[in-house]
Each structure stands twice: as C-alpha cells, then as structure tokens.
Amino acid sequence: LDLYWMMREKNYLLWFSKRMNQVFCVQDLDASHLDIRLGTYVTQKRKETSIHVFRRRFEKYRTDSLLYSPTTRLKNPTQFGRPDLALITEKQY
Numbered sequence: 001l002d003l004y005w006m007m008r009e010k011n012y013l014l015w016f017s018k019r020m021n022q023v024f025c026v027q028d029l030d031a032s033h034l035d036i037r038l039g040t041y042v043t044q045k046r047k048e049t050s051i052h053v054f055r056r057r058f059e060k061y062r063t064d065s066l067l068y069s070p071t072t073r074l075k076n077p078t079q080f081g082r083p084d085l086a087l088i089t090e091k092q093y
Contacts, residue, residue: 002039003038004039004083004085005039005040005041006043006082006083014073017073020076021068021074021075038074039076040069040076041082042071042072042078043080043081059071
C-alpha cells in the first residue's frame with residue numbers, strides 16, 4: 001500500500017497519525033504480509049514561513065530517543081513542500 005498524504009497544517013494530521021502509528025507497530029511485529037509505505041508532505045502557508053522553516057530544521061534532528069516526527073508524530077519521515085506526483089508514480093509503475 002502506497003499512501004501519500006498532503007496537508008497544510010499538522011493539526012489536520014493528528015487524528016490520522018495515531019492510526020498510522022498503530023499500523024506501523026503491527027507491521028514491526030509481523031511484516032511478512034504487510035507492505036505499507038507512507039509519504040507525508042507538509043506544505044506551507046506563505047504567512048507562516050518562519051514556522052515552516054523551524055519545523056523543517058527540527059525534523060532533521062531525529063535521534064534514537066526521538067523516534068517520532070516532531071511535526072506529524074509519525075515514525076515515517078516527513079517531507080516538506082508539494083510532492084512531484086508524476087515522478088513518484090513513474091518510479092513505482
């Protein structure tokens with residue numbers, strides 16, 4: 001399953017992140033039958049550029065003690081900006 005999630009603000013993802021983390025925990029236990037790749041993209045509002053830059057820099061400093069993204073609270077990496085969907089689908093198919 002390939003899922004690409006795009007949002008303007010992290011608050012829109014909070015309801016979704018809890019469920020996705022549960023799925024990834026199950027996948028860690030028995031990954032033989034699951035193939036889940038989640039691509040999370042956070043876009044910016046022009047008036048909040050400084051906050052967006054801060055979140056992007058903060059995301060780069062994940063450690064073993066900080067397993068979750070500080071922006072989305074997901075284990076998978078968070079990308080910033082709009083995804084190139086044409087390139088993504090070309091790579092997959």
